[in-house]
Amino acid sequence: MPRKQEVNQQIRDERRERILRVAAAIFAEKGIAAIKIGELAEAAGMSQGLLYRYFSSKEEIFAVLVEKAVHSLIRPMHDILADTDKSAAERLHDLTRLMLDDIQACSQRHRLISQAQALPGQTKEALAEMGNYLQQGLCQLIVAGQQEKKIRNGDPNRLCVLYLSTLQGLAASLHLFGQPIRDYFPDVDTVYRLLEA
Amino acid sequence: MPRKQEVNQQIRDERRERILRVAAAIFAEKGIAAIKIGELAEAAGMSQGLLYRYFSSKEEIFAVLVEKAVHSLIRPMHDILADTDKSAAERLHDLTRLMLDDIQACSQRHRLISQAQALPGQTKEALAEMGNYLQQGLCQLIVAGQQEKKIRNGDPNRLCVLYLSTLQGLAASLHLFGQPIRDYFPDVDTVYRLLEA
Amino acid sequence: MPRKQEVNQQIRDERRERILRVAAAIFAEKGIAAIKIGELAEAAGMSQGLLYRYFSSKEEIFAVLVEKAVHSLIRPMHDILADTDKSAAERLHDLTRLMLDDIQACSQRHRLISQAQALPGQTKEALAEMGNYLQQGLCQLIVAGQQEKKIRNGDPNRLCVLYLSTLQGLAASLHLFGQPIRDYFPDVDTVYRLLEA
Amino acid sequence: MPRKQEVNQQIRDERRERILRVAAAIFAEKGIAAIKIGELAEAAGMSQGLLYRYFSSKEEIFAVLVEKAVHSLIRPMHDILADTDKSAAERLHDLTRLMLDDIQACSQRHRLISQAQALPGQTKEALAEMGNYLQQGLCQLIVAGQQEKKIRNGDPNRLCVLYLSTLQGLAASLHLFGQPIRDYFPDVDTVYRLLEA
């Protein structure tokens, strides 16, 4: 019955995803504190007991949620860094577009990160690491860009912090105020100007 | 003999402030969901019962906290708008400095706003109003600045959203990552550049 | 300063009465469980602390309230029993009128008695005693009336129970349903018919 | 394997009934104010948490208790009214017997009604409606009985009020004084005499 096992595994994966998706939705609507296991199980169309076969605790769900959010930030950054065909300035421009698009598509994912402080130490550390990774990668690009004379001068770390904070702020605003922000969401070039020489 | 009324009132005011201060501190450390009435009362050096003479519920404490945070944003904005002696560009520069200083001094206050979604409808609406007020005031200044040819062209609302989001993002980052961010906190001119012509 | 003491005592008496009056009013409106010391003190126009100089506990207030209600039932009964000039039948007729008038004037007082079970043992016993006293007195009158051939035959205790329950029921109904009952409140003769030969 | 749905429902129903039964018993012994959720849960042999799966609040338990009491009054009245084979006088006699028997069997149920004032507005209104229904039905019968010359003359509403109050009073007395009243509980004919021509 190897076929059966495969099917089983697929069902398991789907369910896991569903739980995470529903959790993200509830979080988006009411904040992290409002995620109740009961509500979550119901919204995911399963019993509470079953939910515990997929995650060992509520905290774990949060942790995975944050981890996924983190990866969705790291992956594009990684790709951009690896894309050595382009100039640093071009890559920063690409990164900016990527991020802005992603924020508009799923602002809650980004916002989730800013609530991670409520989580246990391990997750927080992972988060800090991710922050460092992002910052370091970005710094490299900025330094390279500065050498290309395409990126403005100044401490690259400062530029980094400003740039990343701006992105995070946009995600938060978008989420908190919704349509009014969406209507006036800044375009790539406006944000990129933060970095431009 | 009963205590004199004014003395009483003074004590009341002090206690109320203390509760809010302690709540803000706990929030800063562990997030809004972690504020337990018991812990709060203990940290404020009073019984739980007494705390309920000052606030009718936990929710009310949150609401007041957010409201105060909102006012601390609105007031400086208001002052800047009223300061008609200066040019629009100067005033925007001043506002930027004011905000950055305030964020560095009390990032949790700013961050609190981004957790307001957990609150009941009324508070959320007040928040949205405040957002509108800020945005409108800022837009006026930006339009005026554009006429002075000191502020870059483009839809003023878009600039607004970007500018305010950047500030909020800085507050969030500062809070979330702490010292690393503080070390590279951007200076006024770097942020102001978002607006500059 | 004997005059001063007299005045003081008068003030004390008035306050005591006021507390009881207010307690009775709250009870009337919301039931015995709803009497909160804080509310009571405020409605009586004094501080909670002062209230405790007049009554040592909430329970005591209830006890006194019930006791007063009991006495207001016992006294007329006593008077009627003592009024040996009239025939038993006449006296029963008088008693009926007295009771009905009193119920209409202050139904809550009567109703209070039926909530006395919530009170401590002592008060309950006093209540039981009062019940016995009423029943015995009434029985005497009924037996005398039966000898006069003016009161219907049958076990006098049974008649007693029925008669007293009817009065209590009228008080309860009046209180619970208010005006609709007041409009159709039975007259003396209709009730007296329960006893009449 | 999950329990079968019908079995589950049956367990639920039984538990719900048990809670109500225990609540009624505590009420009977100590009054409505004395019902503590903790005590209730323990007496019903379940945890407090479980109890809240059956009733959303203490108030709701009261409300249901009163509602059930009300229905147990309305149903027999309804049946009697529908029993058109008999004369009005016969039906009133039947109703009287029914009521007296029920009062002796479960006086607390009747007494509960007189504590309904402690409940929220909605329940109180339902109660008033029930009062009206009873009164109207009874009035019809009385008027019919008067036409049959079997029921005494006089305003039927007044007779109604007196009759229903008498029954309520008997329930209250029975409960408050217990055995002494039970020993001398009036028989059907004695009470019926209130109505008889």
Added chain:
DNA sequence: GATGAATGAGTTTTCATTCAT
């Protein structure tokens, strides 16, 4: 594997009573 009833520890909230002034 799946259910949802059951638990119980933890949290908020209330309120009679006391106490410093």
Added chain:
DNA sequence: AATGAATGAAAACTCATTCAT
């Protein structure tokens, strides 16, 4: 004597987690 702030014990209520079926 008078106040009303302060207490603390008790109550209501919530919810993550476990467990019998």
